Amino acid sequence: xxxQLFPTCxxxxxxxxxxxxVARVLERLGCSxxxxxGLTCCGQPxxxxxxxxxxxxxxxxxxxxxxxxxxxxxxxxxxxxxxxVHQYVELFRADAPAAxxxxxxxxxxxxxxxxxxxxxxxxxxMKTPARVAYHPSCHLMRGLGVRREPLExxxxxxxxxxxxxxxxxCCGFGGLFSIKNADISASMMDRKLTAILASGAERLxxxxxGCLLHLEGGLRRRGAAIKVQHLAELVDEAxx
Amino acid sequence: xxxxxxxxxxxxxxxxxxxxxxxxxxxxxVVRRAAGLASLEDADRVRDRARxxxxxxxxxxxxxxxxxxxxxxxxxxxxxxxETAADANRIIVEIATKAGVRRVAKSxxxxxxxxxxxxxxxxxxxxxxxxxxxxYIVQLAGDRPSHIIMPIVHMTREQVGRVMAxxxxxxxxxxxxxxxxxxRAQLREEFLQADMGLxxxxxxxxxNGAICLVTNEGNARMVTTLPRVYVVLMGIEKLVPTMADLDxxxxxxxxxxxxxxxxxxxxxxxxxxxxxxxxxPDQMHVVLLDNGRSKIxxxxxxxxxxxxxxxxxLNACPVYRSVGGHAYGDVxxxxxxxxxxxxxxxxxxxxxxxxxxSLCGACREVCPVRLDIPRMLLALxxxxxxxxxQPAALRMGLxxxxxxxxxxxxxxxxxxxxxxxxxxxxxxxxxxxxxxxASGWTRFRDLKAPAAETFETAWxxxxxxxxx
Amino acid sequence: MSGARDAILGRxxxxxxxGRIPSAPPHDRDxxxxxxxxxDARRGAxxxxxxxxxxxxxxxxxxxxxYVEPTAAAVCDRLRTLIAGLRVLAWNxxxxxxxxxSIVDGALLGSSPRADQARAEVGITACHGAIAETGSLALxxxxxxxxxxxxxxxxxxxxxxxxxxxxxFIDFVTARADxxxxxxxxxxxxxxxxxxxxxxxxxxxxxxxGRVAIVIGP
Numbered sequence: 055x056x057x058q059l060f061p062t063c064x065x066x067x068x069x070x071x072x073x074x075x076v077a078r079v080l081e082r083l084g085c086s087x088x089x090x091x092g093l094t095c096c097g098q099p100x101x102x103x104x105x106x107x108x109x110x111x112x113x114x115x116x117x118x119x120x121x122x123x124x125x126x127x128x129x130x131x132x133x134x135x136x137x138x139v140h141q142y143v144e145l146f147r148a149d150a151p152a153a154x155x156x157x158x159x160x161x162x163x164x165x166x167x168x169x170x171x172x173x174x175x176x177x178x179x180m181k182t183p184a185r186v187a188y189h190p191s192c193h194l195m196r197g198l199g200v201r202r203e204p205l206e207x208x209x210x211x212x213x214x215x216x217x218x219x220x221x222x223x224c225c226g227f228g229g230l231f232s233i234k235n236a237d238i239s240a241s242m243m244d245r246k247l248t249a250i251l252a253s254g255a256e257r258l259x260x261x262x263x264g265c266l267l268h269l270e271g272g273l274r275r276r277g278a279a280i281k282v283q284h285l286a287e288l289v290d291e292a293x294x
Numbered sequence: 295x296x297x298x299x300x301x302x303x304x305x306x307x308x309x310x311x312x313x314x315x316x317x318x319x320x321x322x323x324v325v326r327r328a329a330g331l332a333s334l335e336d337a338d339r340v341r342d343r344a345r346x347x348x349x350x351x352x353x354x355x356x357x358x359x360x361x362x363x364x365x366x367x368x369x370x371x372x373x374x375x376x377e378t379a380a381d382a383n384r385i386i387v388e389i390a391t392k393a394g395v396r397r398v399a400k401s402x403x404x405x406x407x408x409x410x411x412x413x414x415x416x417x418x419x420x421x422x423x424x425x426x427x428x429x430y431i432v433q434l435a436g437d438r439p440s441h442i443i444m445p446i447v448h449m450t451r452e453q454v455g456r457v458m459a460x461x462x463x464x465x466x467x468x469x470x471x472x473x474x475x476x477x478r479a480q481l482r483e484e485f486l487q488a489d490m491g492l493x494x495x496x497x498x499x500x501x502n503g504a505i506c507l508v509t510n511e512g513n514a515r516m517v518t519t520l521p522r523v524y525v526v527l528m529g530i531e532k533l534v535p536t537m538a539d540l541d542x543x544x545x546x547x548x549x550x551x552x553x554x555x556x557x558x559x560x561x562x563x564x565x566x567x568x569x570x571x572x573x574x575p576d577q578m579h580v581v582l583l584d585n586g587r588s589k590i591x592x593x594x595x596x597x598x599x600x601x602x603x604x605x606x607x608l609n610a611c612p613v614y615r616s617v618g619g620h621a622y623g624d625v626x627x628x629x630x631x632x633x634x635x636x637x638x639x640x641x642x643x644x645x646x647x648x649x650x651x652s653l654c655g656a657c658r659e660v661c662p663v664r665l666d667i668p669r670m671l672l673a674l675x676x677x678x679x680x681x682x683x684q685p686a687a688l689r690m691g692l693x694x695x696x697x698x699x700x701x702x703x704x705x706x707x708x709x710x711x712x713x714x715x716x717x718x719x720x721x722x723x724x725x726x727x728x729x730x731x732a733s734g735w736t737r738f739r740d741l742k743a744p745a746a747e748t749f750e751t752a753w754x755x756x757x758x759x760x761x762x
Numbered sequence: 763m764s765g766a767r768d769a770i771l772g773r774x775x776x777x778x779x780x781g782r783i784p785s786a787p788p789h790d791r792d793x794x795x796x797x798x799x800x801x802d803a804r805r806g807a808x809x810x811x812x813x814x815x816x817x818x819x820x821x822x823x824x825x826x827x828x829y830v831e832p833t834a835a836a837v838c839d840r841l842r843t844l845i846a847g848l849r850v851l852a853w854n855x856x857x858x859x860x861x862x863x864s865i866v867d868g869a870l871l872g873s874s875p876r877a878d879q880a881r882a883e884v885g886i887t888a889c890h891g892a893i894a895e896t897g898s899l900a901l902x903x904x905x906x907x908x909x910x911x912x913x914x915x916x917x918x919x920x921x922x923x924x925x926x927x928x929x930x931f932i933d934f935v936t937a938r939a940d941x942x943x944x945x946x947x948x949x950x951x952x953x954x955x956x957x958x959x960x961x962x963x964x965x966x967x968x969x970x971x972g973r974v975a976i977v978i979g980p
Contacts, residue, residue: 061749063699067709068742070749077753089753092702100692102653104675108696115700144669196655224612228652233734235300235650237307240738241616242652271739274724319962346786353783356774369946375766427968428959444959451961474957474965481969486880502943512913512955512970518947519909520876530770537939541932552958555820555896556931559970560950567946570905572872574946584770592777597784666784673782 056125057085057169058162062134063095064263072263075290076130076166082293083173092119098137101145102229110145110152117142117155120162127163130286132194132262133229135165140197165194166286167261171203178292180212186288187216187255187280189246189269191262192224204261204285211292218253220245227268243272250280257281259288299646302621312448312618319447320609326553327606327660333555334545344542345663348600351500351533352591358500358533359582365503369565371578379409379585386411386492386525387418389579393523395489398422399481401507401514402429403494404442404603405527405583407625408638411492422492423484425513427477434461440619440627442605443551448618481513491517491575495528496603497543498580501536504562505580508547511558518563524575526563529583531591531599543602546662550604586638594673598633600663607657607667613650622647629657629667636674645682648674687731706748713744813894813927814978820897824953825966827975834860837921837979841865841886844919844975851882851915854906858888859923860979872908885911885918885971890941891934892926892976896952899976900934903947912951918971920951922978 057080061073077087097112116138120127129135142156170176186208194200208215226232226242233239247269250258258273258280260266270282283291306312331337351358363373374389376382382405390398398415400406400422412433415422424433428445432438435457439445446454451468459466464476493514497506505526507514518524534540548554567574591599608614608628619627623644624635632647648671657667678684698708719725720743728736735741814830821828831837837860851870855863870882887907891900899920903909912918928934931950935942942948955970966972 061753066749067713067744070745070747070752073749073753074756089750093750094699094702094705095695097696097699100696102672102675103688103692104672104677104679105689105692105696106676106679108692111696112699115702192652192654192656196659222656224652224654224656226612226652228654231649231652233731235303235613236734236737237304238613238616238650239652241307242612243738245612267742268739271724271735271741274740275738315961322962345784349784349786352781353778353785355778356771359771359774375770377766377769381766425969426959427957431959444962446959447962449960451963454960470960470963471965473960474968478968482880485969486876504942510956511968513968515909515913515949516969519903519913530774537935538932541930541935544931554952556898556950556952558951558953558955560898560952562942562948563946564942564948565946568904568944571903571946572905572908573910574903582770584773588770588773588777591774591781591783593780594782596777596781 055085057087058120058123058125058127059087059089060093060120060127060129060134061089062129062131062263064267065130068267069263069284072130072284072286075284075286076128078293079170079176079286079289080128082177083170088123090119090123096134096137098133098141099230101137101141106145113142113145114152117152117159120159121155125162126169127159128166128169129163130166130261130284131264132165132191132198132200133264135163136193136197138163165198165200165261167203167207168198168200170207170289175210176207176289176292178211178289180292184213185216185254185256186213186259187218187250187253187257189225189250189258189260189265190222191260191265194261195222207285207289208259211289213288213292216253216255218255219249221249225265225269227265229264232268239268240272243268247272247276247278251278255280257283257288259283259285261285298623299621299650302623303617303650306617306621311450315447315450316615316618319444320615323552323605323609327550327609330549330553330555334549340542340545341662341664344539344546345600347535347539347542348663349597351535352531352596352599355530355533355591358535359530362498362500362503362533363582365500366580369503371503371565371580374579374581376581376583376585382409382527382581382583382585383411383414385581386527387414387420389523389525390415390420390490391418393489393577395420395523397484397488398490398492399484399488399517399521400424401491401493401509401517402426403492403527404625405494405529406492407439408585409527409583411527423481425481425484425517427474427511430477430481431457434458438620441608442603442626442628442630444605448620485513485516485520488517488521490523490525491521492525492527493517495526495532496547497540498528498533499537499540500533502564504564506540507559507561507563508544508557509559509561515559515561518561518575519573522576524563524566524578526578526580527583528580530587547602547604550606550660550662590634590637593637594677595633595637595670597665598630598637598670600665601630601634602662604662606660606662610656610660612654612656613652633667633670633674641674641678642682645678648678691731709748716741717743717746808929810924810927813929814924817892817894817897817927818978820894821976824897826897826953827973829975829977831977831979834979837977838862838865840977841919841921844977845884845886848883848917849881850884850886851879851911852886853888853908853911857906858886859921862921872906872910876910879910880914882915883917885913885915886921887912887918888921889926890948891928891938892922893928893931893934893950895930898931898950898952900938901949901951902938902941902945904945909947909949912949913970916967916971917973917975918951919975919977922976924978924980
């Protein structure tokens with residue numbers, strides 16, 4: 055089957071390896087991966103800041119690109135996925151045709167772990183099992199209701215999930231929140247990192263690159279050496 | 295963007311003692327809430343029905359208020375309507391003056407905090423004492439409460455001991471039993487001597503006009519039983535349609551707040567004393583307060599009027615846990631406060647509050663009536679953009695973003711420039727000091743250098759390689 | 763001031779036209795206007811012995827001393843023991859079950875001077891209801907049943923009969939709706955007075971009684 059891959063702006067600009075990993079996993083699942091031409095950003099930064107007109111401008115473009123495609127749209131990010139699935143219809147409440155397009159796209163969207171789980175799980179197995187601390191990103195867990203899938207995938211590839219204190223608490227990224235309320239963001243980050251480091255995990259894994267950039271940046275500032283990966287990279291590693 | 299909240303938050307973050315107190319209290323309350331909800335049969339269903347009941351009430355609020363008023367009058371209570379805080383205070387002071395009241399004993403009422411009724415009493419030469427232990431200590435200390443149900447979460451026992459020693463001329467102690475006993479002794483006299491009792495209302499039951507008060511200490515019972523005049527100050531949104539609804543809310547309120555099935559005292563007041571009663575007020579007044587609520591009802595955040603003031607959202611909120619209640623700058627802190635305060639006081643002076651959230655959604659998850667707090671925060675952010683001044687850099691930046699991100703070729707070119715600039719400042723793939731707006735990031739974290747080439751470029755190359 | 767009333771009601775009515783109020787899904791609304799409590803359809807009449815067991819369990823979990831006595835005489839004996847040497851404030855003797863009225867002969871009553879009531883060391887009441895699901899006592903104010911009795915003294919003793927027991931809060935308020943309608947005040951007492959306002963450290967007995975005992979008779 056054909057799967058459209060929406061890389062997301064963060065993956066595209068900061069960590070393309072995640073996109074590659076996603077593609078390889080999808081191909082191993084029997085999908086033919088297409089990256090639609092002209093994708094930029096889902097528009098969430100503008101929307102979260104309250105700039106709806108600006109967000110709509112970007113969203114219209116994104117909708118235009120996506121509605122010209124078919125098949126599931128795989129998004130390696132809980133927050134971008136939630137934007138497409140829940141917030142686009144909100145943004146276009148006053149524009150019926152756009153709202154319809156948004157609903158169509160929303161129905162086709164799948165966050166990466168969601169998609170993998172729906173396709174029967176990851177066909178992979180780690181040669182050396184790793185001890186993994188999984189950070190559930192907020193939009194993924196609470197916005198989309200995706201809680202078990204990432205943990206099931208981690209277990210199914212032979213890695214060991216290590217629980218840590220207050221595991222479900224927000225890491226403090228929150229998009230522009232990380233800059234506008236940098237002090238508070240850093241305080242939340244500190245709590246999260248202390249808990250993760252105390253858990254004895256070798257790796258930190260999440261489904262959202264935003265959270266990972268924020269947490270890895272904090273780990274580096276602390277001089278801590280735990281490996282940080284997107285779930286797709288972990289699975290990709292086990293594919294080999 | 296810097297203002298009252300940013301400054302207060304910074305101070306709070308540096309306050310180690312506050313940090314310990316908040317951590318300990320919120321963590322415990324989270325555990326207790328979980329246990330409390332676990333003991334509730336069919337909790338999800340009760341929450342759904344409670345939500346439906348509140349939303350239905352809001353849809354029919356005018357009729358409900360009329361019906362409630364009629365029942366109150368049948369019960370022998372006098373009903374007053376207050377459009378503003380000042381009106382409410384004026385009405386309450388008038389009731390007191392007409393009845394020759396010298397001393398008022400107050401049980402917990404956040405609405406009365408909102409209206410600053412204590413100041414109005416004092417200006418009229420009428421003594422007023424707070425009788426909730428936490429509120430009493432706040433009053434003694436000249437401080438302000440910092441949590442909806444745990445007003446002195448920000449104070450240590452030593453601090454409480456010092457306040458009491460100073461203000462009550464009792465020996466210093468930091469033993470909580472002793473401190474509670476001091477308060478009991480002091481307040482007992484107040485209860486017995488007070489001419490007027492003043493409370494808020496947790497719920498007003500439309501079908502029978504009952505005022506429901508939910509407390510643990512016994513002070514609400516005291517002030518509704520002993521003084522000869524009893525006044526209820528109640529927000530117009532505090533209604534529930536029937537006793538069956540009240541039952542649902544009672545199942546949820548204490549469990550969500552403290553994990554208890556019910557608080558020690560659940561009191562239903564149905565009017566002044568009846569003939570033959572040995573105690574109870576001679577006159578009962580209910581002041582129905584608008585003070586911005588009808589305005590909230592008219593907008594995008596109408597749903598927040600369904601809040602039952604349990605405080606669960608505060609305990610679940612990582613931002614509240616970091617900065618505490620005073621940072622929010624007004625009566626209601628935390629997630630609910632970030633919506634109610636702009637609604638009641640105006641958005642312009644409190645525009646920072648809706649932005650002081652990572653939108654994690656923990657609040658919505660624990661709210662007994664499933665209020666969609668993140669949606670309302672986003673709506674207020676939009677309102678702030680439409681009606682208040684935004685930092686020029688932010689507005690320009692996002693306008694530019696919108697223009698660029700809707701044109702792929704321009705986007706590719708622009709991001710290529712940004713990537714190059716950032717990469718030039720990187721060492722080992724990381725940036726320690728980012729320029730401009732991004733400097734907020736690198737105050738606390740390293741910034742990963744963007745990739746040399748985008749995923750898209752790499753992908754097209756791979757695809758081309760495969761087809762050649 | 764009808765001006766304020768009209769203004770507020772007018773604003774509320776207009777507000778509902780523009781306000782974003784989520785609608786309640788039909789399956790969450792009550793079919794008959796809200797008088798039916800959750801789970802009503804599935805319930806049969808509760809077993810009296812189990813009700814009492816549940817009530818005792820819940821009350822004890824709250825720190826309430828709970829005694830179950832087999833005879834009226836035993837109830838009176840228990841009461842005598844509990845209040846021995848204490849200054850008593852009581853509901854009117856006629857209102858106390860199991861012929862315990864005579865035990866409180868000469869005690870302070872709800873009609874006694876308040877200053878005297880405030881010096882009582884124990885308050886004795888019956889109850890209008892006892893709620894098994896939460897271990898609560900329902901005390902309805904009325905002639906001979908002053909709220910001060912269960913509030914002012916530091917120790918409260920309540921006499922409960924099995925027929926007072928209801929499974930749930932909603933059962934009691936429905937069954938005794940008339941009694942509630944005729945009273946100015948009904949309080950559900952669920953354990954002793956308490957606070958955790960200082961450092962979340964629990965203190966029992968703030969303004970209301972710190973010690974509560976329940977005696978259940980036959």
